[in-house]
Amino acid sequence: MAVQETVERKYVYDFAEGNKDLKDLLGGKGANLAEMTNLGLPVPPGFTITTEACQEYLATGREPDGLADQVAAHLAALERAMGRCLGDPDDPLLVSVRSGAKFSMPGMMETVLNVGLNDRSVVGLARQAAGSGEQADPAGADRFAWDSYRRLIQMFGKTVCEVPGEEFEHALDDVKRARGIRDDVELDADDLRGLVDAYKKIFRKHTGRDFPQEPREQLDLAVRAVFDSWNAERAVLYRRQERIPASLGTAVNVVAMVFGNLGPDSGTGVAFTRDPASGAQGIYGDYLANAQGEDVVAGIRNTIPLQELERLDKRSYDELLDIMARLERHYRDLCDIEFTIERGKLWMLQTRVGKRTAAAAFVIAGQLVDEGLIDLDEALHRVNGAQLAQLMFPRFQLDHEFQAVARGIGASPGAAVGQVVFTSARAVELAAEGKRVILVRRETNPDDLQGMIAAQGILTSRGGKTSHAAVVARGMGKTCVSGADALEVDVPARRFTVAGQTVAEGDVVSIDGTTGNIYLGEVPVMPSEVVQYFEGTLDPERTDDALVRAVHRIMGHADQRRRLAVRANADTGADAARARRFGAQGIGLCRTEHMFLGERRELVERLILARTDDEREKALAALLPLQRADFVEIFREMDGLPVTVRLIDPPLHEFLPPLEQLAVNVAVAQERGEDVAQEEALLAAVRRMHEENPMLGLRGVRLGLVIPGLFAMQVRAITEAAVQCARDGVTARPEIMVPLVGAVQELETVRAEAERIIAEVVGGSGVEVLIGTMIEVPRAALTAGQIAEAAQFFSFGTNDLTQMGWGFSRDDVEGAFFWRYLELGIFGISPFESLDRDGVGRLVRIAAEEGRAARPDLKLGVCGEHGGDPDSVHFFHEVGLDYVSCSPFRVPVARLEAGRAAVETTGSDSR
Structure with a gap:
């Protein structure tokens, strides 16, 4: 019978056995120590215990079989190389025990130095350090040895045995106080001997045992402590923040100690x-x-x-x-x-x-291309969209005079300064006068949009990174600090209080959307040179700014390499113009509901309150020329480029006053005996349309089917605007998008009416209008093959697809439980910030594949918030979408990431 041999797993590598490409196994530090060793550089000898040993230890609670013997063998080899033995009383070898994960986690895990020192070897260390001849320094060597010993006990006690670190610090302070000195370096050998005794007593008090004198026991316990530190609270928090997988584990590096504290020549x-x-x-x-x-x-x-x-x-x-x-x-x-x-x-x-820094990343990448060390593909790989976004925001020029009075959540980066206002109307009014304002609210809602546009920045006392304020601000490239709960906001009184101070409307504040800091008064702001470049006011060929030149060069290469087109979400001519300057290749989402706010709200109220067909037709007729003018402005700015216009999507009652507020106003007016017939009619309409969960009710395509003439008016306005532009020599390429379709029959019904109106309006103008839909309902994704029969394009609305896929409302859940989900690691990042690939992403993949199978020429894009998220852009490239669409400010980020996705994908297309 054959005997099956068991091959022992290798858990320990000498530095000479590894290289820089083994970071998964040896960790970053171990792999690089190995690489330097193999380059012949002067590296102290040592060995690395692998991440696999750590993974097994954390899974089972004990060291892997064979690890102790492998450590012994490699330790013996290290002793031979150094000509010393660990902890030898006469000529001791000391080692450091250091963590080293695949990804750098500075200060998050543990290190123990001077392992091998004990009551006997400390004397040998002093003799070793003293030297001989004229250079001998017995007094200095004695001090060095006892200082090394007290450091070991302190570090070992705190790291390995969880002795409170402050107890060691108090003992050290007591000795310095008794001696009348301030610095550790002023302690002599006798002081340090006494401190060692004091540290030993502290160690015994907290552990119930003497400080271990056996060098190998010190080493083994230190290794376990480094393994355990992988799951220390601070390490877990750091990994979560940096999106480092918890399964990686850390390697442990055991390195011969070398000392820089042996005198002035060290x-x-x-x-x-x-x-x-x-x-x-x-x-x-x-x-x-x-x-x-x-x-x-x-x-x-x-x-x-x-x-x-x-x-x-x-x-x-x-x-x-x-x-x-x-x-x-x-x-x-x-x-x-x-x-x-x-x-x-x-x-x-x-x-x-x-x-x-982000700036250095671009500059260095460009330099290395010039030096012939890397090519432009590699340069593109070494920068990312998050870094580019950092470079596009203005920043504060801070000095000691400015102290933050409160801190919220940095929801949208940048630096903004302005007078405090508490209403959208006031923000618009002051901005029209040329004044800079900061809109302060408890939280924002769609009614605040005009004020948010007018403001330099938005500050809220409630909400988080995916609140309405945060999402809208990021989309506009507007600075936002949300969730500043230290602020007591009193909107009726037009003031807020913070840190015992009252800030009234008109007072100046400064907010930092990166750090979340809030300052009273005006902090100087430095504009972004990179934005000036994208705006076209800074010529990269004529500037001495190395950063701008590097950004220009790398962005140019990204545009050459990317397959994904990049469009913008834009609702006004000004937004469209900026998007085009920033490199947008069209508009992927024009939200028509934003055109019904402000003064036009009264016309929408008339439409909703209409009791007869005639009243409804008059309201629609009044809206038609306004809508048409909006589209003409946008088409002109996007001359020759596609513009995807989404028909009205939100529930109509969002254009009406809140039910509770209106009911109170009517009751008060009735009490006063006032004529409230119109208000009562409005209240009846609001009650009739009120929904407990409007996100899942009468909105999107359902509105077009229930409110006669609404979609028809919008289709006519779009088509007439395109024809008018054609007559003026402007090439308009409208794409009409029907929102919230869940069944192909919905789209077929709307399309039939739209095609009739388009044929009537277009005539011989040559204008072509595409009709497609927004895939934002899970059922639509799962029946995409059917829907594609009636659609010329799909645009994925990943915001709603995420809400419906997860079964929660973005506006409600973040403050309720997202913080806990992030804390528990259920979310690595909010699914509203970066696409949930496994769930929502799978719906996108299914819809893309089945839609294209039914209609091979189907155009596919995405217009949700994820269109500008760097990680999500890579996914959209992978599944074969034609374009992504995002806010104008994030267009350069999407362009860069689309290029990176192309060079990082094997067999990617290049243009």
Whole structure:
């Protein structure tokens, strides 16, 4: 009988066994230490325990079988390489135990330094550090050794055994107070010996045992602590925020200690191969002589610029610059480097592709193309839409004079300053006078749209990132801070209070839509050069601005590579014009209901209150020329480009006063004996049309079927506007979109009437009008093959498709429970911000496939909020849509991401 051999799983790798491409297995830090080792750079020897070991440990609660033996074997190899043994009393090897996940999570997980020190090896460390001959420094070495020991007990106690860190800090403060000194570096060896004794007592009090003296036990416990730190509260929160999968786990790096605190010829530092803030080339970094890395992080001593190292230790400085250049050429990117100098010997402790600002990302990508290190496809891969969006918002120029009085949710980025107003009408009035205003509300609603358009920014005391205020503001590229619950907003009194201060209408405030900060008074604002470029007021060929030149170059390549067209959601001529300047290739959503607000609301009321056909026809006749003029303006701005016009979608009662308010007004007027016949008629109509859940009631196509003449008037206005434009030499390409269709029969009924009107109006003008539908009801997605028989195009309304797919209302649920779902990890991100690929995305995929199967020439687009979300754009590219549509401000973001989707997809089309 054959004997089946069991192959032991490999959990531990020496640095020489790995490389930078093994980040999934070795974590970012381990993979890069391995890469530097293989490049022949001076890396302290060590080994990496894999992420797979961590995953198994977290799943079972114990170390994987065989891990202890593998660690022992690699530790023995490390001891041979260093010529020392871990914790040897005479000549000890000490190691650091550091976390290292695939993705950088700075400060989120644990590290333990000086592992291997105990009551005996501390003496050997002092002897080792003292040196010999003229350079011998027994006193300094003694201090160094005992300081290292107290650091181990403090770090080990807090990290491994959950001893409260403040107890160690209090003991340290007591010693400094007794000595009359302020800085740790002023403590001598005797002070530190006493501190070690004090730390041991603290350790025993909280753990019930003595500080472990066995070096291998220290190592094993430290490794487990690093594994456990993967699920520490701060690490979980960080992963959730950065969308890092919880299943990855962390690797653990065990590295021979090198010391930067052995005297003036030692030190530690951080270096960047380019400026991570601006992308400028040069030498950037900090150095601290006679210090360990944690001293730099703790900020207990002031660092010096990296250039000063040339004066202190030119040989190490020159070697460091050579290594920095080698690493940047090798990684073909900005590198972030940590190093230590131990008595004139340079050691590389870490490198990684460095984090950078959005501006630096574009500038560096352009530089590396110029240097021949990467091509334009790779440059496009290295930037993203979120970074571009950051560059498009104005920002505050803050100094110490400005302190935030409150903080809300940064719902739509940017910096906005203006006089406080509390009503939409007042915002419009002051803006017409040329004044800047901030619209302050408890929450906004569709009636506030004109005020939101007029305002520089919107501030609400309720709501979150997907509230009405947030969504509309983002769509307009308008700064918004929502959910600032520290504000007590009193709209009737036209004031709000915050931090004990009252802010009245007309007072100036400044709001930061990125941080959520709210300031009293005017904070200086810096405009975005990138927006000036997109607006056409800054010529990229004639500017010295490296950022604008880089953005221009990369955006040009994105446009060449992308397959997806990018349209804009625009309801006015001004919005259409801006969208075109920003690169839109048409309008994917023109919301006609926005044309019925303001002064036209009275005409809509007349339509709703009409009791006879004649009254209804008069109301529609009054609306027709106004609608036609709106469309003429938009078609002219979009000359030659398609314009998708959605017929009226929301429930009609949104154009009427709220039921409760109207009932109170009528009752009060009756009490006074006033004539309220008209108000009573209005109240009766509001009661007749009132719905408990209007999002699922009489709206969209249902309105067109129930209110005679409504859709017909809109179709006529659209077609007459297109014909008028044709006569004026403007090419109008209207596409009429029927909303909320759930059955093909609905679309067929509306289409039959629309085609009759179009044929009557178009005549010999040559105008062509397409008719399609908005796929926003799950049933429509599931019966797309049938609906495609009657539709020339589909546009996915992913906002409503998300609401109906999940079964909740966007306006209601965020404040109710979204925070808890995000906290529990049920949502990684709100499904209204980024498309739910598994659920709603599957509906989109089904509809696209079945629609095209029934009608191969079916045009497919998306016009929901997700059309401008970077991650969602990649999905829409993948499923084969023809275009995405988003707010004008996000058009450049969608263009960039469509290009990135093309270069990142194997076999993608390029134009």
